[in-house]
Amino acid sequence: MTRFHILLFLSLIISVLSNGCGNQSQNTEVQNFETKEDSFNRKPERLIFTKHGKCRMNCRSIDSLEVDEILKKGHINYVKSDTSSNNPCRKKYALEGTTRDNQLVRIIFSPCNDTQTVVTVIDMDTDWDCDCK
Structure with missing residues (x-):
């Protein structure tokens, strides 16, 4: 060699x-x-919707059953989540998935104790015209 x-x-x-x-x-x-x-708690005792979250759901045609489906089956995108807080009630998790009517969505959840709060809902394919404050 x-x-x-x-x-x-x-x-x-x-x-x-x-x-x-x-x-x-x-x-x-x-x-x-x-x-x-x-x-991540996928089966909370209560699901709470913020005013902003409800407004975004309404203008993007996403109902509470679809939100529940993403909560149970969506994938957590840790890049879009904010889990750095020491206070568990201040953490935010971005769950992504496809709804039953084939919308690709990202839903921001904020868990606290036995509840999950829907902070906002994003359609990742379509930029909807919403006037939510």
Whole structure:
């Protein structure tokens, strides 16, 4: 074997070993994500709608059954969520999913004790003309 072949072989081994280590840390991140996902209350005793949330639902033709469906089955988008507060009642979770009439929506929920408050509702495909304050 020439030096070139030996160096190529060693490069290949280092590449394989470093990819293996990368996969382990990636699995850890996925595991942490699932742990956070499991802590979100998808079956609150009460669902509260803010005035702004109701207005956005109305102008975007999204009803409370669709909100409930996203609450139960939607995926949490942690990039659009604000979970940094130490006060659990100040956290906001952005849940995304498709409603029964095929609207791709993001709904911002704010949990507190055994309730979930609907803060706002966003149609991710259509920019509706709403006059909500």
